[in-house]
């Protein structure tokens with residue numbers, strides 16, 4: 494065998510393997526999600542400059558303004574708040590937040606809401622609501638808790654899905670919501686419960702909720718290590734699992750596990766409690782949860798990209814006129 498033939502015998506399979514790996518054994522060649530976009534969002538949102546995005550704090554407000562600017566740049570529209578309206582993407586949420594010494598005293602906090610109208614005159618009256626919580630917890634022993642996984646990872650994914658959906662609107666309207674107060678110890682899930690109780694959308698017009706929370710780690714231990722756990726509300730809408738499984742087959746092909754705890758402690762629980770079909774994409778809990786050590790250097794950006802890719806395909810399926818749910 495000539496040296497050249499030997500090289501081609503070795504190199505061809507290696508190159509083919511490299512091509513397969515680069516394009517993704519898991520079918521990520523269909524994944525439009527930009528890892529650079531994800532990195533940019535996560536590095537900013539989880540920087541010390543924002544102080545952990547504590548509800549009521551200046552750092553939270555900066556995070557909310559950042560998300561607003563990204564939604565505007567992607568071409569999303571503001572949505573009326575249903576109450577006091579600031580005319581932009583910020584929706585005020587009244588909340589008496591006492592001063593705990595971290596400078597987070599306030600009487601108002603903010604959800605951030607972006608809107609993509611539906612293309613169909615009838616189905617456009619229904620909303621697919623995609624969300625992630627933007628807030629995190631106060632410092633522990635003076636150390637900032639940047640919440641890179643919880644939940645800069647989910648916010649980055651939702652921003653990236655919003656950017657891509659805005660390029661090609663779907664039949665149903667899509668709302669992208671960044672909730673405040675999910676991690677507010679005194680009143681957990683404050684932002685999502687306020688959203689449901691006080692507008693801006695009639696509950697009956699929310700077709701489905703997709704929540705993304707903590708999707709950046711691979712070293713998780715609960716509820717099921719590896720793959721991704723779909724925190725769903727099977728009692729509200731069993732066929733949502735079929736839609737999720739179908740979307741997964743079309744792209745990310747992640748191992749899916751299901752947990753029927755109605756979204757656990759995250760915002761999808763607020764929607765499930767309101768009888769709205771909902772599911773949460775969640776990679777699981779780990780030792781750095783709610784600790785100063787939940788930092789960017791422990792994240793897997795390929796994992797975030799895979800889950801965001803699933804989220805994108807799922808949102809497109811749910812917002813298309815082809816999909817009907819149990820309502």
Ligand SMILES: [Zn+2]
Pocket residue numbers: 626643644675706707759
């Ligand atoms: Zn979270």
